[in-house]
Amino acid sequence: KAGVTQTPRYLIKTRGQQVTLSCSPISGHRSVSWYQQTPGQGLQFLFEYFSETQRNKGNFPGRFSGRQFSNSRSEMNVSTLELGDSALYLCASRGGPHSTDTQYFGPGTRLTVL
Amino acid sequence: EDQVTQSPEALRLQEGESSSLNCSYTVSGLRGLFWYRQDPGKGPEFLFTLYSAGEEKEKERLKATLTKKESFLHITAPKPEDSATYLCAVGGNNNDMRFGAGTRLTVKP
Numbered sequence: 001k002a003g004v005t006q007t008p009r010y011l012i013k014t015r016g017q018q019v020t021l022s023c024s025p026i027s028g029h030r031s032v033s034w035y036q037q038t039p040g041q042g043l044q045f046l047f048e049y050f051s052e053t054q055r056n057k058g059n060f061p062g063r064f065s066g067r068q069f070s071n072s073r074s075e076m077n078v079s080t081l082e083l084g085d086s087a088l089y090l091c092a093s094r095g096g097p098h099s100t101d102t103q104y105f106g107p108g109t110r111l112t113v114l
Numbered sequence: 115e116d117q118v119t120q121s122p123e124a125l126r127l128q129e130g131e132s133s134s135l136n137c138s139y140t141v142s143g144l145r146g147l148f149w150y151r152q153d154p155g156k157g158p159e160f161l162f163t164l165y166s167a168g169e170e171k172e173k174e175r176l177k178a179t180l181t182k183k184e185s186f187l188h189i190t191a192p193k194p195e196d197s198a199t200y201l202c203a204v205g206g207n208n209n210d211m212r213f214g215a216g217t218r219l220t221v222k223p
Contacts, residue, residue: 042215099145105159107157
């Protein structure tokens with residue numbers, strides 16, 4: 001079974017631009033979560049989608065948004081990029097929406113904002 | 115609020131020197147405790163899920179245990195390839211996952 005895939009793997013943007021990241025979950029998984037990982041803050045939860053509906057949202061500004069499509073693929077968008085948005089963005093999928101379900105992570109997208 | 119604290123922040127071992135990593139948690143209704151391994155620049159790799167106090171799971175040189183307040187990841191006779199950051203996460207009643215800051219393990223040959 002193929003794992004979680006994320007595209008692109010690396011991205012360089014300048015301040016003020018916007019960016020869209022993509023995530024394809026493991027086949028059959030309907031839950032997709034997004035995380036931001038930085039050396040200082042560790043793994044920070046952004047949001048989770050299940051069956052095209054946002055179920056949970058972390059403490060991030062409205063510049064961070066996402067969506068999920070009917071095939072469970074998900075996209076995350078960051079508008080008006082700031083230097084502090086430089087991070088590894090990780091996507092994780094799980095079969096169900098419950099805390100008992102294990103999340104499996106993709107390789108991440110490394111975003112650098114100049 | 116759910117909290118996860120991992121200790122130590124960093125651990126340096128000689129090859130073959132066994133040790134344990136700690137994950138302390140406070141959560142409203144533990145549904146699952148998860149251990150991951152993360153190599154630099156890569157996504158976390160799933161290791162174990164534990165669901166109830168007293169549960170133990172093993173995989174090669176790793177063994178995870180769970181009590182009502184903490185989990186331990188025991189590493190027996192580690193090898194240099196075990197060097198990585200080990201992350202602990204808990205799932206509670208609100209269905210999200212809270213991650214600890216991780217323990218950075220270095221195993222010297």
